[in-house]
Amino acid sequence: MNNRRNWLKQIGLATVGIGFSSFETFANPPFEDYILPNPDKSPIFLRSNENPYGPSPLARAAMTKSVNSSNRYGWDLSSELIALLAKKNNVADNNILLGAGSTEILDLVLQYTALEKGNFILAETTYNYWTFPSEKLGIKKITIPLTKEKKHDLTAMLAAIDSNTKMIYICNPNNPTGTICERENLVSFIKEATKKAIVFVDEAYIDFTKEQSLSNFVIENKNLIITKTFSKMYGLAGARIGYAIANSSTIEQLSILKSSPNLSLTNVSAAAAIASLSDEKFIQQVYEANAAVKKYTIDQLTQLNLNCIPSHSNFVYFSLDNYKKDFFKQLEDHNIMGTKIYEENGKWTRITIGTMKEMQQFIEAIK
Template sequence: MMQTNRRTWLQQIGIVTAGFSVAPFKALALPSVKHPTVTTTADQAIRLSSNENPYGPSPLAREAMARSIGSSNRYNWNTAEQLMAALAQKNQVTEDNILIAAGSTVILDLVVQSFAAQGGNFIVPHPSYTNWTKRAEQLGLEKRSIPLTPAKQLPLDAMLAAMNSATRMIYVCNPNNPTGTLCEHNALLSFIKTAAKKATVIVDEAYIDFTDQPSVSHLVAENKNLIVVRTFSKIYGLAGARTGYAIAHKDTISRISALQTWANGDVSVVSRAAALASLSDTGFVKQCYAQNIAVRKYTIEQLTRLGITCIPSHTNFIYFSLAGYKKDFFGVLKNNNIQGTFIYEADGQWTRITVGTLDEMQRFISVIQ
């Protein structure tokens, strides 16, 4: 099966990229680390709030999107199959282990719906990515929030201790949003093995591509209580294209997909073309990875110079404390047309900022210092 998937995937990538002769187009080119060419003028808002990739979509993705517009009058049956095959190959699973939806949050919503009728509780670390949890509570599930460790690491042991017979789901965002911290891989594997005996473990890997840590998706073939959630919103630069997917045991995928009116069908032809092309543009991903490391390092160094405590980050954002900051941080950002976030933890005045381009982060540092 995997050999067939590999041949199919290579053929599909060839179809998407065939005829793409991407000229040296400055508007599409990713800037180098030393000489960034993506700039933001003084009258443009700098978006440092939603962890978007400031360099994407990739050139191949943009080409594929433009070429697919003419096919938007047709349903996306063929591209749905192509993307599922490509994702199966990328993650070394079968197509039966993949479910595609219009963003990873939609996947989380489907998982919530699959458990809502049972009642009970779900466990999440705090702070973490919890945009989806309101829906869970609306459907009658009890939310149990477990505080992070003093080092802002996920409290895996405490989360296990909080489980009981009514626990339906336990959520791990790795790396964690908003802290940028990363679970030690073996500790995470041990956690999954233990927690999955009692409840479904959701591992959100939205930011895993900014690390060198392997995915835990290889466990799904034998573990029906593990769901891995991935997205094209971050390193692939397709946040607005709304494409995410789940990797899980085939029986689990079947159960969740039954909640979709049209399984794997809510992502547009244009978005699917972009996602498929993005998978082949490995050079763009590597450049984004390297650029993010360089600009993140610069930003942390500058924040530290200003006496601001930062948590080491494994993502495209930085978590830091405003406890000793004397100015009105959010007022300064607003007055300078920079979009930030908010206070995630009152104790220590912890907030988060997205890593933009070097030019954007230089402007950010200049206005807050």
Template structure:
């Protein structure tokens, strides 16, 4: 090929999506590799989407007007602080695009969300990965020490994907107060709806702590709109949100996706009920796994983390043979999503055999 690719793009691996499962011995299979919501759309969503399809010959609202108004009202925010994208990962990419370039540094904990190093690499920037603690938590002191004059952004994931712990709110406030004002701080709260620890980070409150803070959220998880791809952000500085809106492709979010968001927001009582069920199952599974002897970190997401180390591939195969497709991180561990009760019971059955 005569075309020359940019050096940091050539050979760059694609994002690795969760794989589909194969049936176990009883013919049943569950995908617990992608932290998806196991339940269908909330009441009213399918009807709203169907109505929107009648006008698929028209472009969607490029300004996301109704979504912006609805979220601003719900959270008491200035509309100019908000921006949207096709999933929170796209909003993240646009935030980095607006602030980072070749040679700049981005600090984040590791292991964390797999898209982080890819989003940094595509810009020619450099990842500065700070190891998690032994309990799968962010080491905020080490992250602060990793900030240099070349640092343009810091990313924190709370609850952390894939390990599960949420960052205590007061600890993150103290951290932010020590971060220079000219650094973007992205607080990735993709799983915020599942958080029930009163001491955990409250991202929208951080907008008053540091001028570069952004709270990043999604409708893919608790709201069950993963296939429609809608993420959003709220920024401390309206200029940050304006920059993201400027680099986002026009008409990025489809009309069906926009109306699905609005209908989902109207179904808040049903959402709360479903989230409570998932939290109950998460806590039940984590408690039972610890009783079995597994070192499961405290989790505030819709998943649990098995720190399997060198046994990761062996445990992955054990789950797979039982009809459960998990997410494996070679040499580190497995992330297992909370699913339907039958799947969760199967997870416990398999987990009970792994330490024998």
């Protein structure tokens, strides 16, 4: 707490008579004011699952003020953030490793996996951009098809593990499908799979659910790694803040692969993350807004006879099989940035949930 108060003094947020809790009240305008203006000729970005409401007001203020400390290394800020993240996830400080977004953590775990040549297992389709260097690292990628409900086939993934398997990756909720593993099944899978390999669970979107994190299992399980990010719910994709939660011995092994562990974040990013963790009101408002706009979007897509997968995230996965127009041309003509076809069989695509106004424009564009 002393570190935090000292930091607040340095960046000008703690003044006589204004503590952090008072500043939180002062900095929370009506939720509608969080929405950043979108100039008429700017694209509507519905492609990368970003938070359309931007960072919280506390994070914005902290980032602005912390620029003045950018001449200093951020060891103290990183230590403060680690302590807060450990408390939030009910683990110890030595169970946390910071990264410049969860992408850096994903890259790091892939390198760690490649120390002993073998294979790793993941679903098809899932978030896989981080796997592209695997071939050059000398490890084989094995993909397991999703179930017909677009969920991870944990039974098939478990059966695919062999003596050369070093890691199994599970994105939960899954990107791009928005599906989630039933907790009891996932816990059972982890208990069995970690007897033979590392299980890496990506919880980038878990804040959009009421699901409990698996972070408490890392204390006793050396082969379980969890990754989380501030890019989605917290609206800090461009600030690049992510972290791993793992057994202390695993964190130690991962840290060896970094020249400066826990120094990937800038002072500006670390300050934003620290402030964001205090703005519970903003997070609840984002959660509620996403749920309401997502329901509207799914209802409208369903009325257009487009099959949607129930979503536990801030995006919707749906089929273009029944769509008669050129979907991506419609988006382009209306200056909307979408994604791609993820599965040719069924022409499955994904759309990010923006603000209500943005999604109304999206629906009008594709009608």
